[in-house]
Amino acid sequence: MKTNVDVQIPLITLVGPPNSGKTTLFNILSGKNYKTVNYPGSTVEYYTSRILSRYNINAELLDSPGIVSLIPESPDEKVAVDSLYSHPKLGVPDILLTTVDSCQLSRHLLLPKQLISAGFNVVVVLTMTDILAKRGKKVSESKLSKELNCDVVIVNGRSKKGLENLLEIINSKIDRLNEFDKNKITAYNSGENNKTSLGIFYEIEEILKKVYEPLNPDKKIDLVSANKELKVLKEEFSNDGFSPDELTLKIDRILLHRFWGFVIFLLVMGLTFTSIFWLAQPLMILVDELFTDLNSLVVQNFKPGWFTYLVSDGIISGTGSVLVFVPQIFILFLVLGLLEDSGYLARGAMLIDKPLSKIGLNGRSFVPMISGYACAIPAIIAARTIPNRKERLLTIFIIPLMSCSARLPVYALLIAYLIPKDKSWLGGIILGGIYLFSILTSVVVAFVINKFRKKIFTAEESSSFILELPTYKLPKLSSVISHTYNSSKQYIFRAGPIILGFSLVLWFLTYFPHISPQIETNGMSLGQKQNVERSERLEKSYAADLGKFIEPIMHPIGMDWRIGVSLISAFAAREVFVSSLALTFKVTTDDDQSQNTLLNSLREAKIQSTGEKLFTTATTAGLIVFFIFALQCLSTVAVSRKETGGWKIPILQVLIFTSLAYIMTFITVNGLRFFGVQ
Amino acid sequence: MRTAAELNYGEIGIISEIDSSHPSSKRIIEHGFTPGQTIELINKSIFNDPIAVSVRGTLIAIRKCEAGCIKLK
Numbered sequence: 001m002k003t004n005v006d007v008q009i010p011l012i013t014l015v016g017p018p019n020s021g022k023t024t025l026f027n028i029l030s031g032k033n034y035k036t037v038n039y040p041g042s043t044v045e046y047y048t049s050r051i052l053s054r055y056n057i058n059a060e061l062l063d064s065p066g067i068v069s070l071i072p073e074s075p076d077e078k079v080a081v082d083s084l085y086s087h088p089k090l091g092v093p094d095i096l097l098t099t100v101d102s103c104q105l106s107r108h109l110l111l112p113k114q115l116i117s118a119g120f121n122v123v124v125v126l127t128m129t130d131i132l133a134k135r136g137k138k139v140s141e142s143k144l145s146k147e148l149n150c151d152v153v154i155v156n157g158r159s160k161k162g163l164e165n166l167l168e169i170i171n172s173k174i175d176r177l178n179e180f181d182k183n184k185i186t187a188y189n190s191g192e193n194n195k196t197s198l199g200i201f202y203e204i205e206e207i208l209k210k211v212y213e214p215l216n217p218d219k220k221i222d223l224v225s226a227n228k229e230l231k232v233l234k235e236e237f238s239n240d241g242f243s244p245d246e247l248t249l250k251i252d253r254i255l256l257h258r259f260w261g262f263v264i265f266l267l268v269m270g271l272t273f274t275s276i277f278w279l280a281q282p283l284m285i286l287v288d289e290l291f292t293d294l295n296s297l298v299v300q301n302f303k304p305g306w307f308t309y310l311v312s313d314g315i316i317s318g319t320g321s322v323l324v325f326v327p328q329i330f331i332l333f334l335v336l337g338l339l340e341d342s343g344y345l346a347r348g349a350m351l352i353d354k355p356l357s358k359i360g361l362n363g364r365s366f367v368p369m370i371s372g373y374a375c376a377i378p379a380i381i382a383a384r385t386i387p388n389r390k391e392r393l394l395t396i397f398i399i400p401l402m403s404c405s406a407r408l409p410v411y412a413l414l415i416a417y418l419i420p421k422d423k424s425w426l427g428g429i430i431l432g433g434i435y436l437f438s439i440l441t442s443v444v445v446a447f448v449i450n451k452f453r454k455k456i457f458t459a460e461e462s463s464s465f466i467l468e469l470p471t472y473k474l475p476k477l478s479s480v481i482s483h484t485y486n487s488s489k490q491y492i493f494r495a496g497p498i499i500l501g502f503s504l505v506l507w508f509l510t511y512f513p514h515i516s517p518q519i520e521t522n523g524m525s526l527g528q529k530q531n532v533e534r535s536e537r538l539e540k541s542y543a544a545d546l547g548k549f550i551e552p553i554m555h556p557i558g559m560d561w562r563i564g565v566s567l568i569s570a571f572a573a574r575e576v577f578v579s580s581l582a583l584t585f586k587v588t589t590d591d592d593q594s595q596n597t598l599l600n601s602l603r604e605a606k607i608q609s610t611g612e613k614l615f616t617t618a619t620t621a622g623l624i625v626f627f628i629f630a631l632q633c634l635s636t637v638a639v640s641r642k643e644t645g646g647w648k649i650p651i652l653q654v655l656i657f658t659s660l661a662y663i664m665t666f667i668t669v670n671g672l673r674f675f676g677v678q
Numbered sequence: 679m680r681t682a683a684e685l686n687y688g689e690i691g692i693i694s695e696i697d698s699s700h701p702s703s704k705r706i707i708e709h710g711f712t713p714g715q716t717i718e719l720i721n722k723s724i725f726n727d728p729i730a731v732s733v734r735g736t737l738i739a740i741r742k743c744e745a746g747c748i749k750l751k
């Protein structure tokens with residue numbers, strides 16, 4: 001939001017090469033909590049915030065996606081460059097904070113040199129100096145500042161050391177803003193670009209000879225001999241004595257091993273997804289019991305009537321059935337977060353590039369696909385890091401097939417239903433299997449769509465994969481956990497109201513028109529009587545009318561109108577499916593205890609016309625398959641439209657994935673029945 | 679003339695030029711592959727492609743077809 005006051009305050013923009021610590025610095029200065037990840041390309045959209053008042057700087061701060069140079073290759077880089085030159089609302093930045101990884105000056109100085117020559121008001125912020133110090137080196141701020149002819153300041157993104165110096169420089173820059181003429185900023189000349197870049201690199205090599213200093217002069221000799229011992233770079237070749245991070249090389253000897261590297265990759269991915277189930281199981285049981293107790297408390301202490309049912313069936317069961325899955329979602333975000341911050345994902349992208357390129361994707365599709373397991377929306381946006389348009393569109397196309405966290409509650413419930421109580425370890429394996437299956441299907445879908453690509457995606461450009469492999473870092477636990485906490489909170493606050501709202505609407509639809517059943521209730525206990533009444537009421541409810549309308553479609557896949565109603569409500573948000581099942585099925589079971597868990601209610605449920613069991617192994621498996629394919633998320637459709645720039649792809653996605661869901665469910669249910677599995 | 683795509687494990691080469699007719703040449707240069715720099719093949723993926731090379735103290739994964747335009751001395 002812009003007000004008139006905002007227009008006058010200076011705009012400070014963070015730019016820099018990918019993975020150089022921009023977002024980390026943004027979070028420190030703004031007090032925000034955006035995601036920082038040890039992967040080049042974690043930020044793909046710009047965002048702004050006011051600088052924290054305690055720093056006494058009245059300015060707007062903007063974080064941008066990482067760029068290698070001022071000439072963008074991919075959409076995320078375009079976002080960053082556009083925010084420098086032609087931001088529609090904020091205009092040209094008054095000050096540029098250019099983060100530069102001090103261990104990679106030799107590559108990272110290219111961008112600040114381009115920015116300075118284009119006429120921007122640049123402050124170079126040296127990050128990762130703690131890592132450089134471990135190698136026994138430091139950068140001289142004053143010498144670098146002299147060579148570049150701009151302010152240079154060291155800030156440690158993890159310990160915040162050096163922040164005061166940065167604040168001081170910003171303040172003095174703001175005081176001297178009138179000396180800086182925005183009109184002198186020129187577009188970066190792209191004509192003779194290769195030559196220009198080469199020229200800049202030669203200048204950088206000269207600068208580097210002067211700015212690196214040993215941290216501790218006595219140790220200089222040791223370092224040279226240490227480097228020799230490692231034989232990473234023979235001395236005669238080493239121009240600035242720089243070799244890749246030792247530890248990273250050692251780890252990569254295993255993790256990027258020709259053969260074992262790929263085996264480990266598969267293991268890591270497998271463990272990531274199975275652990276979600278295993279780690280969360282004890283917590284889920286806890287939450288489940290809590291809500292069951294709460295429910296029985298209400299039923300016991302309130303008089304039977306519409307209000308009691310509203311509270312117990314509508315509100316408590318509805319929310320409880322979803323909150324049960326918060327532990328799983330928390331663990332999913334946590335495990336993915338740790339993986340992201342370690343630096344491993346870039347390796348994954350490299351290992352999987354070849355197979356992905358065979359089906360029209362790119363190694364860079366890997367990280368968006370993985371984040372699709374948390375949520376499709378940021379994942380689709382993350383596809384901006386893919387330079388080739390065709391590969392980007394295809395990646396966006398298949399992302400809805402990645403089993404997002406909203407599907408987790410559904411799977412967890414259905415899996416728990418499928419497996420015997422004493423074999424809960426099976427759950428993790430089945431969940432792992434579902435993830436594997438969803439990967440395989442997305443591969444097949446990508447392959448098929450790729451065959452028709454000329455019809456769907458018109459762009460044809462050369463494909464490219466060049467990706468920096470960042471040094472391994474111990475994940476910064478505090479930032480991973482706080483990000484996990486925030487994502488889970490967001491999940492609850494985003495899904496929560498929808499679920500609650502739908503639970504209430506569904507409750508209304510299942511409870512009204514309130515018909516007092518005319519049935520023989522003599523000789524029944526109070527509980528039984530209530531239940532008979534409730535199921536009779538549901539039978540005549542509005543929801544039933546709606547459900548029976550779609551029953552002809554549900555019948556071939558072995559399901560009845562009640563599941564149909566739940567599937568329709570799942571279009572609001574997938575999680576609603578579970579709360580909706582809870583509502584319709586807890587009402588219709590004949591069980592005496594209303595504090596019965598949802599699982600038991602499902603076990604009892606029967607198809608009303610035939611009296612057969614409704615949730616058999618076949619239909620449950622069928623439901624899982626339905627959820628693997630169906631695109632039941634309106635926000636995904638909206639983001640897909642925005643990112644692909646048209647309706648064609650989102651419409652195709654909805655049509656293809658929904659019909660695929662129905663057909664595959666049909667095949668699963670009837671196939672299983674054919675082989676004698678009921 | 680040899681290219682970076684033909685490097686053996688642990689072998690060090692010195693870049694002589696970048697084939698500027700290749701569409702990726704611009705990005706390759708921007709990543710720091712410039713004439714005179716030493717590069718070393720660090721890892722290969724199981725499919726032999728992409729490869730990971732070190733240049734200017736950083737590991738970079740690059741497809742073989744793109745590494746092919748990095749000519750060595």
Ligand SMILES: Nc1nc2c(ncn2[C@@H]2O[C@H](COP(=O)(O)OP(=O)(O)OP(=O)(O)O)[C@@H](O)[C@H]2O)c(=O)[nH]1
Binds near residue numbers: 044131
């Ligand atoms: N050791 C150390 N790590 C840092 C420092 N600054 C940032 N990091 C880590 O470096 C990684 C990348 O940081 P980000 O802030 O996400 O980098 P970015 O520039 O926003 O990256 P993109 O958005 O991908 O361009 C994260 O794992 C950070 O925790 C620092 O000064 N020292």
Ligand SMILES: [Mg+2]
Binds near residue numbers: 022023036042043064
């Ligand atoms: Mg960032």
